[in-house]
Amino acid sequence: MKADPTGVLTGAHYLDGDYACGEGAMAAGCRFVAGYPITPSTEVVERIARRFPTIGGTFIQMEDELASMAAVVGASWTGTKSMTVTSGPGFSLMMENIGLAAMMETPCVVVDVQRGGPSTGLPTMVGQSDVMQARWGSHGDYEVIVLCPQSPQEAFDLTIEAFNLSEIYRVPVLLLLDECVGHMTEKVVIPEAQEISVEPRRLTSKPPEEFEPYRLNGKPVPEFARAGDGYRFHTTGLTHDERGYPVMSVECQETCVRRLVDKIRDNADEIVRFEEHDTEDAEVVVVAFGITARVARLAVETARQRGIRVGFLRLIALWPFPEKRIHELAGSVGSFLVVEINYGQMVLEVERCAAGRARVSGLFHGGGGVHDPEAIVEAIVEAAS
């Protein structure tokens, strides 16, 4: 369906990534946000707190991030599209209820504007060290989708995309900005509402007496009933059967959890998002994401001008990871160079997917700043030799 014009601030704007993310949420139809202040993410909810009262949304500043995430899961069960926003320490606190959202199959969006960690780390300065936490942070087996914009415009676009994917797959979708993307101000073009595609909540058409909340109906994701529509359903964080009732058995665990994992893994080709340049003849492929992709892009162009056959692959979705494409490229390139603001996280994934068919090296930065493009050029030269 097309976006509800109420939330769409059509026009060309000069916005930072945090504000653009907030605008993306409102354009996507988000009407409930719960959050707790934390640098460098707070501008997202500040934008929403100012705009929500005039577009029919409710923002509540909760007492902590545990409460924020729990409230988002609760609100989503009313059919209201819901989101929370945080940074590293708050992201850690949200993990348990992100797991609840995954287990209950609750569509919702969680924004993490990454800063330097661990612990309180560098509250006002950039980091990219939450990428493995985003994938694996809550206990147990589950799958999520993680998107990673490199600009304010993309923060707007991918926030809408995050809501859409969360509705289609009934998963929490995490949006990993970083402090640089969150705080940089650039032109953001917000289209007319009728040019924005949004996914509605996929409500069941069955009558209540025939409805079971986790019964599949020919699709990988069950149909949704919202609280207050007379379905009187039950849902739980316990391992459950199709009726949403707890069942403590090996068989039920296999059915219940397997499906949570498979609904994403089996559709990974649909969800994976990346872009690549100059990989056809490349000896070296640089892999980067978020703000680092913009720095690395400059280094790749410089190295090309110096005659090195280097290509570039930017991850737009971090998870699911484009494992098929990396595996394919590993057959034709000599090496990968993974550039990221952490001490080596996504490089592990590239190594796994390259599976020994290409060399893999990393150029890491502990956070607080971005890479020196010249250092990346040197690393490309080394990787090409």
Next chain:
Amino acid sequence: MSEEMNPELVREPPMEHPMAPYLRMERIPHVWCPGCGIGTVVQCYATALEKAGCDLDKVSVVSGIGCSGRAAGYMKLDGFHATHGRAIPFATGLKLGRPELLVTVISGDGDLVGIGGNHFIHAARRNIDLMVILINNFIYGMTGGQNAPTTPLTAKTSTMPFGNFEPPFNLPHLAASSGASYVARWTALHIRRLTWAIEEAIDRKGFRLIEVIAPCPTLYSRLNKLGTGLSGMRFYHDNAEIRHGADTREVDIDFQSSIVCGKFVDDEKPTFNELMDKHYGTILGDRYKPMPPEGGMIHAG
């Protein structure tokens, strides 16, 4: 010994349990121990819903984790079994996401004021429109009898084997001083009074706390050598002291002391939603567009 039954007193057994419309009968038998008070509270809640004439399609019940946390799973309502301690914020999301819902939280003392204590006081402070039925059995039951923030001084628990030395919460006082609009306490023995209190609280608005003192024969009574479930009930019968309007500062519970019951707070005060609507209405006038009662879901169109 057998006696002939007076045929006039023999009635046909009902075809179904009188509470069947409110319960997920296919999930019975429940997990609770013989002599536990939680099932009684569930029955009182169901009875109160019936008496209050609630539209059950619009009632949501949220529980956290623990013995009482299983309550949501047995009610034939929209039921949510959330994470440990987070029933209140989960319920807050439901209420704000669809303001027309009647949202009840039924959970235990460890869940709501141990791990979830922060949410409890903040929901009361905001006067969020939630009815909270807190079943207090003085102990962590599901995990095996560990100390709770409500365990009376000197009572034995599996993690305080020499007796508890931590002062417990006085929950009516905690709720009242945090801003709750309705505060009552009963025991699981007070079937009618508890049912009336729930029925009355359904009619009120804002953050409503009904604390229900419930026996835990399997752990609390056993560890403290207090006898069987029946002796627990007898204790309540002999030691519950009804004092409506009591000063909540004076309703602490000591080990095996009297339990002050009654309605302590019943104030008409604006809820979070009412405050928000009034405030934005004043500031923004016609530009204010509140969340519709039926929720913020935007339908395909």
